Amino acid sequence: MTGSTPQDFLEKAAAALQSGDQAGSLRALRSGIRSHPKNAELRHAAGRALLTQGKADDAAEQFAEAFALAPNHHEHAVDQSIALTAAGRSREAVEVLATIEQQARGDAQYCSTRGKAERSAGNMEAAAQWYDRALRIEPNRPKALTGRANVAIERGEPRAVRHFDRALKVDPGNPYLWMGMAQALDVEGDHKGALIIMRQIADQAPGFTDGLRYLAQLRHARGDEDFASHFATAAQRVPQDPNIPDTWCKTLAALDLTAEAAEIAAAAQKPGATEAHFALLEAVYAGASGDNERAEAIFAGLDNESLDRVRHEARHRLRLGQFDAAGRLLDAALQRAPGDIGAWSLRDILWRLTGDERAQWLHGQDGLVQLRELVGRDGLVDDAVAELRTLHATAPMPLGQSLRGGTQTRGTLFHRSESILLELHRAILATLEEYRSNLPQHDPAHPLLRHRDTGWRLAGSWSVRLTGRGDHHAAHIHPHGIVSSALYLVLPDEVHEPGSRKGWLELGRPPRDLGLDLEPLIAIEPRHGHLALFPSSLYHGTTAFDSAERITVAFDVVTD
Known part of the structure; x- marks a missing residue:
């Protein structure tokens, strides 16, 4: 198309898209960009085409180019932030949107997009404010209503049900909104209402697996022995x-x-x-x-050679005592994904079983495991416990977690709006920096120390309340973190009984299904007001205890 105008390329791309040829549409746009590299409209269209194809990082790059070429057109920046958020780069998305805040803050789409980016970045208060602003401009904007309702339940707002009710009036066919309504009702104590909604969703949308999982949790919480039977009904209705x-x-x-x-x-x-x-x-x-x-x-x-298969077969070989085969598989897994926490956790077990001196390097270095006193004011722990007991009063035992008995707070604890939790969050971050400063030096080959000097943040946070009668955590890892934790707020007296080790934290004991006779690398006696911090590549669990109450807060550390 020598001599063609930008509009010619845009029309060719549109024609290809109309015929269902997404790849041809993108080829036309890329040809146009080669001919007219400084045309912002072609860049923007290419970004949208890439985003449609799930190539969010590439889309963000094209939107960024369009914005650089036409900085007065804020839609380029808005779409760039949408692509960045889709790519998991929400902090960057917020930064891009902040550059056009003054000229775009009166636009409902900008405000709603800003709300989503802030929410994805974990800035819940800011997310609520931007969604509220979007709804003042455009009261029935569906994405803003949905986002605001979700933020309400994530922050623990007392009027979450009202937010979901408002959103459902505009988008009554959205199963995620109905599930959110059920969660809000459950928090308020209307367990029957939540169960009715989720049964209706399972009946009307049998392929909505998030709903099926949540219904199983509700049924398990009420003591249904066959708590997952609705999956069979759904599978019969949608066998494909x-x-x-x-x-x-x-x-x-x-x-x-x-x-x-x-x-x-x-x-x-x-x-x-x-x-x-x-x-x-x-x-x-x-x-x-x-x-x-x-x-x-x-x-x-x-014949599936995926990373998942290699890691799982390595686990199988460990269980059978085939250590050489397990080692070869783990080497292959870590060559493909050097930071894979699941593979490192198995390698720890293998090295310790075979007496490999590298086990000391992996988890035995001084400073990798620390028990530190929480940095905070006197009375902070007691004030936090009072709030957490309130939350646990309506909290379930979640499915898919390590908990065996007890309750776990819903959602992300430090996304909530209570001031005492915000203060506790700040105290934990300060303690975490003390832990970091006492780690061994940076080591690019180590799964944790390679990140020693990078940006850290919390991803996921929750509180667990155990009440004896054998309650405990099964041995597990958190595969998406680099540092894991346990903050001890309430402890039963038997934790400190000489020789009992009841309610202690065990690091490095293999999970029960492996059937391996290997003692924990470290057993930590919990201390009130102290924070245990350790590499996420260490299997960890707790021993059972018989009576009283044990309340902890936990979180994962990830890199920015």
Whole structure:
């Protein structure tokens, strides 16, 4: 198209898109950019095409170019922030939007987009303010109504039900809004109303797996023995949807019902794209339930070489005591993903079992595990406990977590708006910096120390309340963090009984399903008002205790 104008390329791209040729549309736009590299409209159109195809990082780059070429057109920056948020770069999205705040703050789309970016970045108060501003400008804007309702429940606002009711009047067919309404009702104590809504959603939208999972949690909380039976109904109604049995398996396995999960995975195997996926799940859950022969036969027939398969087979080889094979698989996994916490946690177990001196480097260096007193004012812990007890009064035992008994606060604890939790958050961040300053020096090969001097932030935060009768945490890891934690706020007296180790934190004991005779690397006696911090690559769990109350706050540290 020599001599063609930018409009010619835009029209060719539009024609290709209308015929269903997304790739051809993008090719036309890229040809136009080569011919007219300083045309902002072509850049913007290319960004939208890339975003539609799920290439958010590339889309953000094109929108950035468009904004640089035409800085007075704030829609370029708005779309750039949308792409950045989609790419998981929400902090950058907020920075881009801040540059056009003065000229765009009167636009509802800008305000709603800013609200989403702030929410994704964890700035809940700012998110609420920007959504509120969008709704003052355009009261029935669906995305702003949905975002504001979600922020209300995430912040623990007392009027969350009203926000969801307002959003549902505009978008009554949105299952996520109905699930949010159910969550808001459950928080207010209307468990029956929440259950009615979720049963209706499961009936009307059987492929909505988030809803199926939440219904299972509600049913489990009320003591239903067959708490996951609605998955079978959904699978019968939508037999072609692999996400239903996938979520069903994982919901059962979350409560150690691994034999049942293996049977679901076996039944889900049909010729097609997901056959290998469910075969791998069957092998994983069969092995976890103790049926090693069944798992071995499945692994022998798999040709799937994904990272997930390699890591899971390494776990299987560890369980069988085939340490050389496990080592080769873990080496392969970490060559492909050097920061993979799941692979590092298994390598720790392997190295300690085989007496490899590198185990000392991985988790035995002084300073990697620390028990530090919380940096904060006198009375902070007691004030925090009073608030947390209120939250635990309506909190469930969640599915998919390490908890075996007790309750865990909903959502992200430090996204809530209570001032005492904001103060506790600041105190934890200060303590975390003390931990960082006492770590060994930067080491680019180490899964934690490679991040010693980068930006850190909290991702996920929650409180757990255990009340004895054998309550505990099963051994687990947090695969998306680099540092994990436990802040001790209330402790039973038996924690300190000589020789008992009841309610202690164990670091490095393998999970029970591996069947390995390996003592924990470190056992920590909890101390009131102290924060245990350790690499996320260490398996960790707690020993059971018999009576009284144990309240902790935990979080994961991730890099910016």
